[in-house]
Amino acid sequence: MRKISKLDPIPLHYQLKTILLEMIENEELKPGDMIPAERELCDIQGVSRMTINKAIMSLVNEGVLYREQGKGTFVAKPKEKQEIYKLKSFTEEMREKGLATETKIISFEIKEATKKNRNILKIPKEFNKVIEIRRLRMTEKDPVAIETVWIPEHLFKGMTEEMIDGKSLYSIFEQKFNYKPKRAKQTIEPVALSEFESKLLDQKENALALMFKRITYVENDIPIEYTNTINRSDKYEYEILLT
CATH class of the missing domain: 1.10.10.10 (Winged helix-like DNA-binding domain superfamily/Winged helix DNA-binding domain)
Incomplete structure (x- = not known):
């Protein structure tokens, strides 16, 4: 030494x-x-x-x-690299790495859209509902992320908790509702975990995490999803390709 x-x-x-x-x-x-x-x-x-x-x-x-x-x-083992220059679902990313994934639905609710969600998702005035889905994402039995998704209810009539249980949302978007995600805007910022979040992620309270906010669009720049994901910072590092 x-x-x-x-x-x-x-x-x-x-x-x-x-x-x-x-x-x-x-x-x-x-x-x-x-x-x-x-x-x-x-x-x-x-x-x-x-x-x-x-x-x-x-x-x-x-x-x-x-x-x-x-x-x-x-x-510690080196952190897995997460590429964030390609639009992929969590399930797709982990499958490509050969990692087993599991998703637990924490809550599924149809509710009044907030002003923020109406603006982000460009919900027309005649509609006022969003579907809010909160899920715990796991790889190899370890909890790695808490994901909260808001989607316009008028675009996803008939979506149920049972329909998405254990499945990729992107695959449901495409197979059940004929919406294929084309692009997304994403921001990343550091956050401290709350007591609730730290228990779900098996971390100490106020541990550092990374918050990803993503807006996903289909053709004609129609936003269909707004996602807020809190990721453990000890499991992955994120790779950005600049061209």
Whole structure:
């Protein structure tokens, strides 16, 4: 292990963080390996336990390391890459990665459209309902995202909870209602998980997550879906192709 330099202007905890990252990138430490204990790192580097803990916690918060109570700190598996330059459903994305998926419906409700939803979905004045669907998305039995979808009720007459249970919404759009998504606008922002969200996602309250907001369009630029998805930030990293 490379040694920290106390003459370097870079903070000691940041130097140690860099050293540990280099060891992981060089496969000196591999996924599942336990890193040296804090006391051992103190002896090796000649710094305080507080400095060691600060470096380790920074890597834990980034999902590079994880801790197991009473056992130690371990190297995490690399995050799966999510491509966000192609319009795909969650089910399609995970299937391409060879991951088993499961979706649990939290709620399904036909309700009055809010002013925001009316504007986003361009709902005509003579209609005032949306179908709101809230689902928990899972891969390999792990909860990874909470998805809330609003779709114009007048475009999806007859949609039921049973119709979408266990299925991709995009496939239902196309097969049952003859709407094929053509393009989407998406924004991403960091958020802190609420108590309710953290329980669903098996995370600590106020843990960092990523919120994806997407508006999906069919031909003639008609919006058919507005989605708000809260994704765990420790499971995936997101890849954007710029051309």
